[in-house]
Amino acid sequence: MDIEDELQATIAEMVQPGKGILAADESLPTITKRFKPIGAESTEETRRAYRSLLFSTPKIGEFISGVILFEETLGQRADDGTLLSEVLSRQHIVPGIKVDKGKIPLARAPGDEITQGLDGLAERLRVYKGQGARFAKWREVYAISARNPSRLGIDANAEMLARYAAVCQEEGFVPIVEPEVLIDGDHSLERCLEVTEAVLHAVFHALYRHRVILEYMVLKPSMVLPGKLHPSQATPEQVAAATVKVLRRTVPAAVPSINFLSGGLSPMEATANLNAMNALFPRLPWELSFSYGRALQQPVLQAWAGRVENRPAAQQALYRRARLNGLACHGKYRPEMEKET
Ligand code: 13P
Secondary structure (H helix, E strand, O other): OOHHHHHHHHHHHHOOOOOEEEEEOOOHHHHHHHHHHHOOOOOHHHHHHHHHHHHOOOOHHHOEEEEEEOHHHHOOEOOOOOEHHHHHHHOOOEEEEEOOOOEEEOOOOOOOEEEOOOOOHHHHHHHHHHOOOOEEEEEEEEOOOOOOOOHHHHHHHHHHHHHHHHHHHHOOOEEEEEEEEOOOOOOOHHHHHHHHHHHHHHHHHHHHHOOOOHHHOEEOOOOOOOOOOOOOOOOHHHHHHHHHHHHHHHOOOOOOEEEEOOOOOOHHHHHHHHHHHHHHOOOOOOEEEEEEOHHHHHHHHHHHOOOHHHHHHHHHHHHHHHHHHHHHHOOOOOHHHHHOO
């Protein structure tokens, strides 16, 4: 298959109305942080057990079209010896891989950060492809303060995302481009809107300069929200209006799908906000869907609590959350559904 056919086949499987992506690509320190409150120790074996529970959830492919994996998981197997990437493929879910190597402070730009991992990326992708991965994810992070992100921070981060995306496409991987404007701080919704607009504008300018084919990528942005410490919080309708306004100004119609991150929102907030966007704006040029980590996994972790006997309850929690988000992709979620079993 030539590269464009390969990219086309992958994007067609990833982008399906009513389905989204599960981010299960927590790094070792992050998964340790997620396991701690439920009293589970993070070892190679507990991580394997947890992630094989997620991926073998019966019928989860009804609402999940792709899963982002951490490198370690790509080499792991389910209890019956099946590779976890194969467990996903059998559920008609595309396996993907987080390829960035985390962030460091950006030199000469106090308060801004930059993500590492471009060196040797093409070679790593070839190995991951042999292990079954077909798309990739790279995250850049922008904290909001009176001075951040700086012009330098916005441009340098956009350049990284575009270089990563171009390498991915050359290797036949669909890139998920993730610029995350953080929810931390007391900034207003208007300030978040201004920052997100500048960030996305720079990202698409860089993607154009690096000749990234927009039809074969997924954008994974944060929603436009007031900071967590801002005195007044926004309704789902306000978040939807502000987020769609920015996306319309900055994201070309050639991009097939925008899959939001949850970024510290509660599972219900993340679902309600996505639902409001699809209910209020049914005629947008892109699919609006989810690529949640915490907002999908939080109820699952609580139900599992590190115990094998809780596996069915944990899988039920994942199926339920994925289903509600699937409904939100159609604007058909209602808060009352939270009470149904
Ligand atoms: P959250 O939905 O928990 O923000 O995770 C998504 C993700 O992949 C972050 O890189």
